[in-house]
Amino acid sequence: MVSYLQIENLTKSIGDRMLFADVTLGIYEGDKIGLIAQNGAGKTTFLNIIAGKEDYDSGNIVFRNGIRVGYLEQQPSFDPEQTLLDYATPLRRDSDDFNGPDLARQMLFQFNLRDMEQKMGELSGGQVKKAALVKVLLSEPDLLILDEPTNHLDIEMIEWLENYLTRKRVTLLMVTHDRYFLDKVCDKIIEIDREQVFSYDGNFDYYLRKRQERMENLSAELAKVKNLLRTELEWMRRQPQARGSKAKYRIDNFHQLEKKSHINLSEKQVELNVSSSYIGSKIFEAHNVSKSFGDIKILDNWNYTFARYEKVGIVGNNGAGKSTFIKLLQGILSPDSGHFDIGQTVRFGYYSQEGMTDFDERKKVIDAVREIAETVKIDEKTTLTASQFLSHFLFSPTTQQKYIHKLSGGERRRLYLATVLMRSPNFLILDEPTNDLDIVTLTVLEDYLVNFKGCVIVISHDRFFLDRIVDHLFVFKGDGIVRDFPGDYSTYRHCVREEEKERRQAEAAAAAPTAKEKTAIPLKPKTERAPRLSFKEKKEKEELEKHLPDLEKEKRELEEAMSSGSMPPQEIVKAGERMQALIDEIDAAEMRLLELMEKE
Numbered sequence: 001m002v003s004y005l006q007i008e009n010l011t012k013s014i015g016d017r018m019l020f021a022d023v024t025l026g027i028y029e030g031d032k033i034g035l036i037a038q039n040g041a042g043k044t045t046f047l048n049i050i051a052g053k054e055d056y057d058s059g060n061i062v063f064r065n066g067i068r069v070g071y072l073e074q075q076p077s078f079d080p081e082q083t084l085l086d087y088a089t090p091l092r093r094d095s096d097d098f099n100g101p102d103l104a105r106q107m108l109f110q111f112n113l114r115d116m117e118q119k120m121g122e123l124s125g126g127q128v129k130k131a132a133l134v135k136v137l138l139s140e141p142d143l144l145i146l147d148e149p150t151n152h153l154d155i156e157m158i159e160w161l162e163n164y165l166t167r168k169r170v171t172l173l174m175v176t177h178d179r180y181f182l183d184k185v186c187d188k189i190i191e192i193d194r195e196q197v198f199s200y201d202g203n204f205d206y207y208l209r210k211r212q213e214r215m216e217n218l219s220a221e222l223a224k225v226k227n228l229l230r231t232e233l234e235w236m237r238r239q240p241q242a243r244g245s246k247a248k249y250r251i252d253n254f255h256q257l258e259k260k261s262h263i264n265l266s267e268k269q270v271e272l273n274v275s276s277s278y279i280g281s282k283i284f285e286a287h288n289v290s291k292s293f294g295d296i297k298i299l300d301n302w303n304y305t306f307a308r309y310e311k312v313g314i315v316g317n318n319g320a321g322k323s324t325f326i327k328l329l330q331g332i333l334s335p336d337s338g339h340f341d342i343g344q345t346v347r348f349g350y351y352s353q354e355g356m357t358d359f360d361e362r363k364k365v366i367d368a369v370r371e372i373a374e375t376v377k378i379d380e381k382t383t384l385t386a387s388q389f390l391s392h393f394l395f396s397p398t399t400q401q402k403y404i405h406k407l408s409g410g411e412r413r414r415l416y417l418a419t420v421l422m423r424s425p426n427f428l429i430l431d432e433p434t435n436d437l438d439i440v441t442l443t444v445l446e447d448y449l450v451n452f453k454g455c456v457i458v459i460s461h462d463r464f465f466l467d468r469i470v471d472h473l474f475v476f477k478g479d480g481i482v483r484d485f486p487g488d489y490s491t492y493r494h495c496v497r498e499e500e501k502e503r504r505q506a507e508a509a510a511a512a513p514t515a516k517e518k519t520a521i522p523l524k525p526k527t528e529r530a531p532r533l534s535f536k537e538k539k540e541k542e543e544l545e546k547h548l549p550d551l552e553k554e555k556r557e558l559e560e561a562m563s564s565g566s567m568p569p570q571e572i573v574k575a576g577e578r579m580q581a582l583i584d585e586i587d588a589a590e591m592r593l594l595e596l597m598e599k600e
Contacts, residue, residue, distance in 0.1 A: 002029040004067055004143050004171055005050070010059035012045060019045055023059070023197045025190065027143065032165070032172040034182045034204065037192035039394075039410025039438045043175045044074055046192065047147050050173070063143075070141030074148055074409060074436075076132035080121025084113060087120050088131050090138040100138070102597060105545070107134045109590070111157060112318060115552035116545075126152030126318075137164070146174040150181055151435045154318045155461050155489075177439055179204055179464040271392035272421065272448035275379045279426035279454050281308055282343035284329065289338035290480070291321075291328060294558070294579045298324050300480025301338065311449070311456040313466045313489060316476030322459050325476070326350075326429050329457075346455075349425025351433050355416060361405035365395060365415060368404060369422070376422045393418045409436040417445070426454035434462040463489050533596060541596040548589050555582045 005027040012019045019042030027033065037043045048054035050061065051071040063069070078087055089104040105116060111130045120128065129152045136144065150158045158181065165172060165185045176182060182189070182204040189200045189207035198214065200207040283306040291298040298321035314322045327333040329340060330348055359368060369386045376389040384392075390400050393414045407415065413436045420428075428449070434442055446468045449456055460466055466473075466489040473492055475483040485492045533541065558579055 002064070003027075004029055004031075004064050006060075006062045007050075008060040008062075010049070010061065011057045012042065012049065013057055014045075018195050020192055020197060021195045025197060025199060027171065027173060029142075029171055030169070031188055032170075032186045033174065033188045033190055034186035035173065035175045035190050035192070036182075036207070036439060038440050039414065039436075040408055041192045041438075043192065044147055044408070047071070047145055047173070047175060048073075051145055067143060068139070068141040069143045069145065070136040070139045071145045072129075072132055072136045072147060072149055074151075076128055078120045078128065078132075080119060082120050083116065084108065084118050084120060084123070084131055085116035088134045088138070090135065090140075103138055104134065106597065107138060110160070114586075114590075115549055115556060117549035117553065118556075133161075143171050143173065146172070146176070148176055148436065149174065150176055150178045150461065153461060155315060155463060156317065158461055158463075177434055177437060177442055178462055179439065272444055273378055273392065274376070274421045274424060276426040276452060276454040277347050277424045278345060279308065279347075280343050280345035283308060283310070283346060283427070283455055284343060285341040287338050287341065289328065289335045289340065291324065291333070291335050292480070294575055295583075296579075297478075297480030299328070299335070299482065302480075302482055304484075306455065309453070309455060311452075311469055311471050312458070313470035313473045314457060314459045314476065315466070315473055315489065315492075317478070320476035320478050322476055323353075323431060325474075326431065326457060326459070330429070346427050347423070347425045349420045349423060349428045350431075351417065351420045351429070352431045353435075355420075359404050359412070359415070362403065364401055364403055365407070366390065366400040368415070369419065372419055373422060377424065389422060390418060410438055410441075413437050414441065428452065428454065428456045428458075430456070430458040430460070432459060432461065434460055434465050463493075537596055541593065544589050544593045544596070548586065548593065551582060551586050551589065555579070555586065558582070 003026055007026070008024050010023040011021045035043055035046065045054060049056050051069060051073075053071070053073070085101060085104060085108070088108055089100045091100070108114070108116070108131070111134055113127060113130055113134075120131070123131065133146075133149055136146075149161065153161065158178065162181055162184050172185070174186070184203075186203055187201070189202070189204060191198045191200070191207070191211065198211075200210050202210070285306070286302055286304045289299050289302045314325065316322055324333060328335055330350060331340075366387060369390060374386055376384050376386065378384055387397065387400060391397075395411075395415070395418075399411075404412070404415070417433070433445065437445070442462075442465065446465060449458075449469050456469065458466070458469060470488060472487060473483075473485040473489065475485055475492070477483055485495075558575055561575065
């Protein structure tokens with residue numbers, strides 16, 4: 001095995017809190033490693049240290065000479081004035097025929113990033129993460145380090161990345177909460193637990209089994225230590241004259257046993273024991289609801305009656321209207337026609353991406369929660385203070401006094417979840433709730449939602465999460481079409497793949513020549529080469545590459561104007577016509593550009 005990285009006795013603390021101590025491990029060529037730990041245990045810090053972004057207390061980190069390291073950070077850094085294409089294009093390699101801009105353009109298209117001249121400072125957080133992922137993949141490093149790569153990707157793109165990393169001969173160190181992704185991609189799991197690092201040679205499913213064995217063995221060992229400690233304690237309590245000077249080793253052994261006996265094997269877990277308020281039999285009814293932004297249809301005369309205790313997952317490509325739908329449901333946006341009829345007992349609890357920005361970061365954790373309520377009713381017999389309630393979400397009294405801007409991404413997610421649930425909602429609407437939550441917290445949240453005595457709508461790219469929670473799916477297909485699929489996500493994907501397979505077979509059968517036609521097809525000489533671009537085609541390709549970003553920019557500006565609510569009615573019709581023309585022109589230009597790229 002070729003060693004890429006050796007870590008020896010690595011120790012890191014923040015203030016008086018130890019993250020990990022005396023960690024020793026190696027990363028070898030071809031390893032595909034998933035790093036797992038609870039929020040706040042130091043996952044991102046560990047990656048930052050390896051990537052040279054953060055200092056450490058003691059130890060050694062030794063890379064193989066000449067190794068190239070690529071790092072996708074949770075919050076990528078960038079020049080806001082740099083264009084998307086320039087940012088994503090990798091540096092020129094030694095090969096003369098390497099065309100970095102073309103590779104970057106193709107992969108950016110794959111990730112639905114199409115305005116190559118758009119400035120990085122104009123992109124959303126999700127778009128920046130996608131661009132950074134493209135940049136690091138195209139750099140083709142020897143060691144690829146990824147921190148939550150699936151955040152902000154829709155499920156189809158996650159499956160693409162999953163297949164890419166599975167097929168690619170790459171050495172990988174990755175933090176992700178996506179359990180299907182871990183199970184498919186990784187062949188080794190590293191866990192940070194109680195300041196130590198444990199390594200498991202196998203996928204995520206293997207890790208779960210072996211970790212349980214480790215915890216059971218530790219529990220049995222701890223029981224033996226405590227039994228032996230009782231015997232030694234009785235000996236230590238005897239009169240001093242009963243102990244000779246030769247028994248000093250036994251006294252030292254007693255103190256070592258005492259230290260071992262203080263190991264806490266209990267698992268720190270979020271406690272989601274908040275009961276929902278009563279919900280009646282009438283939830284909501286949708287009557288001929290339509291919503292469009294220009295020519296982009298979100299819903300088209302949609303009708304549905306939501307049942308009591310129903311749990312629905314919402315899936316679809318980015319931009320299909322998933323977030324718009326749940327805003328319509330809550331009255332945050334108004335439909336163009338039709339209406340929602342909401343039951344009188346319904347109390348929404350909305351966990352959104354935008355809600356993370358509502359916190360005043362200058363406030364302390366406890367103060368932010370007390371502004372909502374001083375006490376929280378858990379059930380008919382139990383009421384907790386704000387501080388007690390926060391402790392159920394793993395916020396210690398010390399952490400409750402921290403300012404919000406000092407919390408980690410996972411800690412902020414837990415705080416936000418606490419503020420949503422403390423209002424005792426009976427209809428939970430969760431928009432990407434799994435981002436930045438550790439696997440242990442996700443498992444607890446899943447158990448809570450499975451047993452939740454209310455209704456749930458969840459938008460998520462986490463396939464495992466959807467499979468555990470939902471009864472059926474609303475599949476947003478685009479153009480106002482919403483398919484109601486009766487089953488979980490894995491069943492849906494299986495059906496889609498079968499449908500695609502049958503379609504391809506039918507197309508192949510229709511396109512296959514008859515036996516008579518086959519004999520008429522002349523064989524190409526073996527020496528015949530694929531056609532290259534002519535001078536005229538090269539000029540056409542250059543013009544398309546210049547023209548496409550202008551079209552994308554105009555389309556984006558038109559979408560913003562149409563969704564602003566300030567455009568006069570008489571101009572909306574003209575804008576809609578121009579939008580359709582732009583979409584047709586962009587589609588045609590992209591198709592022609594891809595044809596020309598394939599001939600290069």
